[in-house]
Amino acid sequence: MARNKTQILVVDDDQGHRSTLATLLSDWSHRVTAVVDGESAIDACKNSPFDLVLMDVRMTGISGIDALKAIRVHNPAIPIIIMTAYSDVSNAVEALKAGAYDYLTKPLDFEELKLTLERAAEHLKLIDENSALKMALAQTFNPGEVIGKSPQMHALFEMVSTIASSEATVLITGESGTGKEVVAKMIHANSNRKNGPYIAVNCAALTETLLESELFGHERGAFTGAEKKREGRFWAANKGTIFLDEIGEIPLAMQAKLLRVIQEREIQRVGGDHVLKVDVRILAATNKVLKEEVTAGRFRQDLYYRLNVVSLRLPALRERREDIPPLAMHFLKKFAKKNEKNVKGFTPGAMDVLVKYAWPGNVRELENTVERAVVLLMGEYASERELPPALFDQAEEEIAPSRDFSDMTLEEIERVILTEVVENVGGNKSEAARRLGITRKTLASKMQRS
Template structure:
């Protein structure tokens, strides 16, 4: 599908400089238009839905600072880049406080400008993709917090979509932090029981002595402290779904009672003499290998087969190629909203760190990293500074200083870095340039200089 052209407005009273920028932007495949002052910039933005304004601070009739406020009032989402002389940087900083994305000093560094534009528009595309993906998954599963375009995640969503309308018991497997409960909620919302309750129980978080009461309820006086009758989670989930998380941690004595409840569709409250019928669908989850647990006598075989009518494996994040940027963006914006912070996105270097990390704690770890980054954020873009030290340091040690060849010049080090980036990206120059923090044109020049082709 062909994408709509990216429209940029250049507001600069210097005709030669403005025309030079227009030629440059056209060469970079942007659709660009020029105006000579702030009033014309405001009028142009009201007539045309520009994606970005590149605006000088000092212009006749109306300054860039004054025009900024009017344009932002008309279109708060538009990105505005300020151009200023070194002697007028204070005005540019003031413009950023007023909503400008960034400022560039004259004479402009065109490589830096191109990188800034690429960062802004790649982030916009990421936001669109995230929104469309969430809408697509919401249509399938009724839940908009399942994010993923990877083959592994799409296979899990397809299976969930197929099983959701049934009454079948489902066993969701996967490492800790892969999103098993999120998937269980999505399946509930896509089922015939969506108007009923969704009740979750973490079997690992409740002591053995209390788990029976927690699940089945108890009568008054059933044990010390039971000063009133209490319904259990089965009764609370009546007409809906009961999610038993970390089912592999359930003691054998409780497994027998759970099996009976599933077979008879009734529970026996602690201290009660009459069984209580229940109408619930069971979804269970575990990070253990239950086949091994059965073989070693820690999990009942009959209960395993009762729970494992259908098995849905949740892939670890390291196997979900392409999902990290989408998830990072989703969580970062979620926490930015909660913390009342304005977030534009990520620097290419920070995004590269996130993509290359192995995520042993899976989606939950990524969520925590994004919350930390947003809390520590001072500006409007997440950089490597906001990422945890272990995440940055782990990748900085890919080539320890004591393992690098000695007596290398800066040019030789640069050549090695470019060569490694090309090898690691399968000679994908766009991706290699992004990882190196330079433009594709600059990379091409350096590749030719070092004869790496």
């Protein structure tokens, strides 16, 4: 919400100084409330939405610093400017550490006060703009499969709200089924290009020859079967966004051509002589660890750096288990409506199974599981009977007797554990190292030694 006049709370036990400030600030078109001590300031901030507090550090009763700390507990975003005598600058430093926006020394320089208030006003404006952007994100985009209240998803939405309006290239990483394309659509829907086209390309689904034609287009007769001219996906995405899914699957020869397009924003159709300028924002996604692909020589380092301007990692579903119940209910309602069934929810036992399962296929697997349950369901609540056996097989594995290491050396045990952890995370060595609590370099050394 945009602010009209800044509402300022003046806190000072010196009546003359308090009255002078109140008059001056009113003359500068601010709305002013003045109180005599820290206790009154704390109460005032609890009861009224002040935009800014101007407070003396030395007062009868509780000090300005203690009042500052109490106010920030109630409203951590409010800018508080501390006034202090020149001889008490150490108190000002303490106030800044406690969260004060700035400090001014007495007697006040009114020009300096005015400039400080203007800076604070800019600070308030940024807060408003950020709130407006978050509100627009919530109103514009229905997150669908990216439902989640976990800290990981909250951080993801915060990041999306920050980068959506920029022109930065974004690399979205995460395991298969985590919802990378949904995030790409969310970025486009909240960008300045939202009224332009959104074009998605699955790079893994096409051969190298077809991929070049699909991305850049071709002229008639460019190759066998090219009976008519094709514009290509980059041209179709002009003035909008192109989403390159499974970017890690692009062959090296095509990577060089794609790098040129990203650098120059120019394309050349297969069999064509003309260079065409395109105005597109590029979003890319992969379930591979591109740094490892670069090291292995399968992915160009210069292309990796061009793509990885902003990186978003989608957490696996097993890393945010608190999101499983709301996601499951979302899919339950979706498929109940689709199948015209009156389904109210899950039994406690069924939900317990869903939450404990590791979901190697992530959100996509959960969605398919819930659809299956709705299709099979005869009553109002989905129970364990409607869940696939694989969910219970894992539970049995978890309570199975542990492996007998008694005849193995420490080195052999370590090799078995390292191998299992790497396999369990789909070969992602960075994730395996994180779970083992070691660096990736240490993991590589140990595996090489094994």
